Structures are given as C-alpha cells and as structure tokens.
Amino acid sequence: MTPGGQPPSVTVVISTHARPQHLGPCLDHVSRLHTPPAQVIVVDSSPDDRTAGLVDDHFPTVTYLRSDVGPGTGARQIGFAAAVGDVVAFLDDDALVDPAWLDELVAPYDDPAVVGVGGRVDHDLAGERSAGLGQIGRLLPNGHLTGNFGADPGRAVVVDHLSSASMSFRRSDLRSIGGLLGNAPWSGSCEGADLSLRLRAAGGRLVFTPHAVVAQPAPPSRAGNERFDHRRCYRARRDHVVALVRAFGPRAPVVRRIVVTTVRDDLDLVLAVVRTLVGRPSSPGVSPTVHQRLRAPATLVRIGPETAGLVAGLISGLVAAVRRSPSEVRTPTAPPPRPRVDAAAPRRG
Amino acid sequence: MRVNAYVLAADPSFLAESIRAYYDRVARIVVSFDRDSTSWRGTALPVEECLGIIRSLDVDGKCVFSAGHYARGGEPLVDETYQRQTALDEAAQDADWVLQLDTDEVMLDPGAFFRSLQHGEDAGAAALDYPARWLYARVGPGRYLEASTRFGRPSATYPGPLAVRSGTTLRFCRQADATLYRVDLRPWNTDPFHPRAAVVHEVVEPAEAVLHFSWVRPDETMRRKFAWSGHAEDYTRPVVYRRWVRRARYPRTTALTSPFRRFDPFRLVTVAEPPGGQP
Numbered sequence A: 001m002t003p004g005g006q007p008p009s010v011t012v013v014i015s016t017h018a019r020p021q022h023l024g025p026c027l028d029h030v031s032r033l034h035t036p037p038a039q040v041i042v043v044d045s046s047p048d049d050r051t052a053g054l055v056d057d058h059f060p061t062v063t064y065l066r067s068d069v070g071p072g073t074g075a076r077q078i079g080f081a082a083a084v085g086d087v088v089a090f091l092d093d094d095a096l097v098d099p100a101w102l103d104e105l106v107a108p109y110d111d112p113a114v115v116g117v118g119g120r121v122d123h124d125l126a127g128e129r130s131a132g133l134g135q136i137g138r139l140l141p142n143g144h145l146t147g148n149f150g151a152d153p154g155r156a157v158v159v160d161h162l163s164s165a166s167m168s169f170r171r172s173d174l175r176s177i178g179g180l181l182g183n184a185p186w187s188g189s190c191e192g193a194d195l196s197l198r199l200r201a202a203g204g205r206l207v208f209t210p211h212a213v214v215a216q217p218a219p220p221s222r223a224g225n226e227r228f229d230h231r232r233c234y235r236a237r238r239d240h241v242v243a244l245v246r247a248f249g250p251r252a253p254v255v256r257r258i259v260v261t262t263v264r265d266d267l268d269l270v271l272a273v274v275r276t277l278v279g280r281p282s283s284p285g286v287s288p289t290v291h292q293r294l295r296a297p298a299t300l301v302r303i304g305p306e307t308a309g310l311v312a313g314l315i316s317g318l319v320a321a322v323r324r325s326p327s328e329v330r331t332p333t334a335p336p337p338r339p340r341v342d343a344a345a346p347r348r349g
Numbered sequence B: 001m002r003v004n005a006y007v008l009a010a011d012p013s014f015l016a017e018s019i020r021a022y023y024d025r026v027a028r029i030v031v032s033f034d035r036d037s038t039s040w041r042g043t044a045l046p047v048e049e050c051l052g053i054i055r056s057l058d059v060d061g062k063c064v065f066s067a068g069h070y071a072r073g074g075e076p077l078v079d080e081t082y083q084r085q086t087a088l089d090e091a092a093q094d095a096d097w098v099l100q101l102d103t104d105e106v107m108l109d110p111g112a113f114f115r116s117l118q119h120g121e122d123a124g125a126a127a128l129d130y131p132a133r134w135l136y137a138r139v140g141p142g143r144y145l146e147a148s149t150r151f152g153r154p155s156a157t158y159p160g161p162l163a164v165r166s167g168t169t170l171r172f173c174r175q176a177d178a179t180l181y182r183v184d185l186r187p188w189n190t191d192p193f194h195p196r197a198a199v200v201h202e203v204v205e206p207a208e209a210v211l212h213f214s215w216v217r218p219d220e221t222m223r224r225k226f227a228w229s230g231h232a233e234d235y236t237r238p239v240v241y242r243r244w245v246r247r248a249r250y251p252r253t254t255a256l257t258s259p260f261r262r263f264d265p266f267r268l269v270t271v272a273e274p275p276g277g278q279p
Helices: A020-031 A050-058 A073-082 A101-110 A173-174 A190-201 A226-248 A253-277 A291-323 B015-022 B047-057 B078-092 B110-122 B218-227 B238-249 B249-255
Strands: A011-015 A037-043 A064-067 A089-094 A115-123 A155-161 A166-170 A205-215 B005-009 B029-034 B063-068 B097-099 B103-108 B127-128 B132-140 B143-147 B163-165 B170-174 B180-184 B210-212 B264-271
Touching: A011 A073, A011 A101, A020 A037, A020 A050, A037 A050, A037 A073, A050 A064, A064 A073, A064 A190, A073 A089, A089 A101, A089 A173, A101 A115, A101 A166, A101 A205, A101 B218, A115 A190, A166 A173, A166 A190, A173 A190, A190 A205, A190 A226, A226 A253, A226 A291, A253 A291, A253 B210, B005 B078, B005 B238, B015 B103, B015 B110, B029 B047, B029 B078, B047 B132, B063 B110, B078 B097, B078 B170, B103 B238, B110 B127, B110 B180, B143 B249, B180 B218, B238 B249, B249 B264
Parallel strands: A011 A037, A011 A089, A037 A064, A115 A205, B005 B029, B005 B097, B029 B063, B127 B180, B132 B210
Antiparallel strands: A089 A166, A115 A166, A155 A205, B097 B163, B103 B210, B127 B163, B132 B143, B143 B264
16 A cells, blocks of 8 residues: 555556567556556567557557667666556566456555565466465575466465566665666566565565466477577576575675585486486386486586586676666666657657 | 464473473463373373373463373374374364474474464465474483484484464374475485475574474383384384483494494584473
8 A cells, every 4th residue: 555545556567579479468468457557668679660560559558668778677677767656567578467467466565564576477387376385486595596486375475586477566665776787697587586686685575476367378398409408507597696696795695505506406416317327216116227327417418507607697796796886777767769650759558 | 373282291201391482472282182091002101290290381271181082092103193183173273373392392492483483374384394303312411412414413303394284184193295384404405304305495593493302211211102102113123222222321432433324323412401401
C-alpha cells in the first residue's frame, strides 16, 4: 500500500530485441490484466522497424522507447528511467501474463519491508510445480543460486533472488541502490539475480508469490550441442560470480565459498569419471557399460569453461566494483524517442 | 508462529535440560508415555521418574500428559513411529509447527534454533533439519568424545527433522517426506550419511547446534538403554558395547587414531556443564 492506503501504481517494462512475433502476444496479455498497470513501456533494441510498427498499430497506449545500447541491462535501464509507477515490474518479451498477475504481484507490497516481488514462471514442463520446493530463489551458503521459479509452494515465500522473466521492485528502493548497473558482462538473463542480491545486501525483503503466474515456453532443448553447452556453462558461472561480487563485494565470504564450491564440484566430477573408468557401479548392481566408460572422460571438458567462467567472473566483478562511481552507475535518462514517421514523442499508457 | 512440542517420556537422562531449553518458547508440550511403563521391545521403562521430572519443571502448566499403549509387540521401530505420530497429531492442534526433540537432545542456543525455524517457515519448508552434535561418551568433567570428521572437524548428525509443520505424516520414526529446510555446521554437507552434494540452506556455529547426549550414560544405564532402544538390534552385539567401554577409557587414543579409521571418527571436546554433566 502507498502511504495514502491505495495500492501502489505499477509500471511494466518490457525489453525486446527483434521479436515482434513474441511481443505481440505478450502485450496482448498485458492489455487483458484485471487491473491495468499505470504505464507500460516497451524498450526496443531491434535493428528494424517491425516492433515499432507493431506497438504503433496495435497498442497505442503503450510507451515506446528506443534503445541504442542493445538489449538487456541497458534497455531495462532506459525503461526504469522513464517509469513513473511506485512499483516497476520487468517482463520478458515472450512472457504471457495471467489476468490476475498484477494483482497478485502487488499484494505482498502491503508489507512495507518488502522491496521486491517475483512471480511463478510456468514453462509447461512436467513436474516443474513440485521440483525444487524449499529451494526457490535461494542463495545457498556455498554460493550456489537456485532457481526453481516454476515451483508452486502454495503460498508466498521469502527468497534471495527473483527470476528476470517476472520480477518487480519498489521504484524508490531500486533507485536507492543505484538502479540497474550498466557495467555488467551479461545481456540480461542475470539481471534478476543482480538486482535482487543487491537489494538483499541492502537489507531488503524479497517475496516469491506462486499466484502471480506468467507462462513462458521453455527454450527448445539444445542438449547434444556441446559447443553451446560449454558457452552457456562459461557464461552462467561468470555471470553468477559477477552478481555475487557486485552485491556483496570481492572480499565477502560467499565469494570465497563459490570458488571453493567450484573446485569441489570439479574434483567430484574427476572422481566420478575415475569411478566410471574403473567400472565401479554408480548404484548397487548397475555397472557402467563399455560405451559409458569410453565416453566418461569427455565430461571433464566441462571443467575448462567452468574454471574460465569463474576467473572471468572474478575479474569482471572486481572491475565492476572498482568502476562503481556515481557518474557511471546512475540510471541514464531516457534517450530521445526513436525517429518515427507518425510519432514525434513517446506515448504514455 | 505458534509452536508446540511433543516428548516421549522414557529416559530420565538430560530430560530436564532438554525441555527447559525450549520451555519458554512453546505453547504446549505433549508428554507421551506408555501406560504400562514398557518399552517397544517389552522391557521396563522408568516412566514414573520421567513424569516426576517433567511435573517439577512444568511451572506454567504447559505439559499435557498423554498415556497410551505403545508396546504392541510388533517391530520396535514401527511401534516407535506409531507413538510419535500419535503424539505429533495431538501436539499439532492449534500449532503451526511441532518440535520433536528426544529427551537427550539439548538446544545449546534456542534463539538460533527458533531463528532457523522462522527462516524455514519463510522459505516455505515443512520440516526443519537442524544439526545435532552426537556425543559418544563423557570421559571427564566437561570432556566428551564427539562424532567428527576424520580430521577433527565438527560433523552434524540428523536423527530426523527436529521440527515439522502441523499435519505432517511421519514415514519412519522422526523421518518425514516433507520439504526440508536444512541447517548445517558448514556451507557444505558435514553429515557422512547424507550425499556429499546435499543442499545446505543455512549455516550455524557448533555452539548453536543441538547436543545429542546419545551414548553419554553410566555403564549400567548404557546396558539398559541397549535393551529398550528401538535400535537395540544394532547395539546389543557385544563388540559395540566393548568398543564403547574401551574408547571411553582411552579417549585421546580414540581421537588421535580417528584419521586412520574408516568409520566412527571422534574428537575430544569441552562441553559446558550444565547442560552436560553426570547423566
């Protein structure tokens, strides 16, 4: 609630990059919310005019902003700078909100200690509602970050970080921690963890409510594409470490612990490979086949990207920490609207 | 958050210290006992002695005495589960959580325990796995042999969730198939009976753990405990008792040789008395 006893007003920020086929249904679902948001902002970093045309033709109440700094953090910064709501909610451009999403998302803000609220992300995967219950959005003492944002604990629970696909924050609290920091290596997927951990480090309380649902189809499985997996492995570890260093500082115990945890995980991997090679059963009565034994060493290749990601994350985090100065971290003001034939200024929804 | 507790009245050792630690923080304590003073294995239990101790410390009238027939002659651990479930159901009325500590388990820092319980509640958990430090023998005033890693680091043990949400069904003794909030002594699992990669949600200091005076008993009581415990099948082998006597007699040798033993590593620790002391 606001000091006047009214529910907080909400600005929804959607960052998009050349995906009008996803953005259309996303905005369509937003327009069908039980309680409409005070403002909807689309920040577009597409190289073409298709998104601008879509917003212009079908969603005239939506504020369209152009991002020339690429998708992800920079685009969200632009949206945040233009937001006027008490709460700023960030949505992925392929997320389809439930009609009650906004009402459910805003409800936990009745508690003044709550600085951020995230919703359940339904990937339509078998068993995801019960997977990872009790480990939703946790920063574990060993430095690991758990996700499980598809789980449904049946009630709102306190978490350490939120999913980038559906997260919201009090605008005043977000501003008090310097807004979205631009000097990050990621392209947006780690934004939720970064913002959440920084707010948690500042003493804020974050809530995950399973009743605020967005549907987001799971990306097609890319298993088997080793090159992609290694790249993802590297980026995941790097972004994870950067988020920890930015939130807690390079000397925080949790940063040391993630280094130890990575080394332990790598050693466990080596031991598992050795066990497979010597034919030790992985479970009682199940010995590895010859094929499994021959393939086992291949999994060791994962250690390379993991370690490289760890080192790169530590360096990037340190650089980000050193560069943290008011002139560099301030939330940029919205750039001039993208030149359009039929619109001279952004529209406010 | 309203918290109740249940205890099984059967063993007077450390009973008062155990209940006193959390007495002020719970609304009601269900005291479950066998009306025939008989154990799950059919041996005699000092139930009246236990009830006397509990009555003497129940200054606020929080304890509810609940008699039943639990020596049913079946599998001891099944009977134990039945008695626990009966007591749990009774304690769960009007409560959000129910503590289920054995009477030889003493909270060293009740504030830390209830803080973790609140964190578990906030995280949506239905059971709290809180680390217990397993004490093997008292070898002198304030000196104990404690289960540890091979190189003398503290090691947690988990006899079962020490608190469960109301409405929980126990699967086996104190174990339940419920969403766990797991507290440990280090950021990485320290219990050898859990998988190495077991998730740790929170870390507490060893001084904030629960002390489990499991085998801290005089010789005579130890022999009796072997007879009444649900785990008696494991304990009654002569070698287990002889080993306990030998290790309690030579604690330094026991601790120093721990790195060379595959099982049962121990370290020598100092524990304040009370809560420790002559059982």
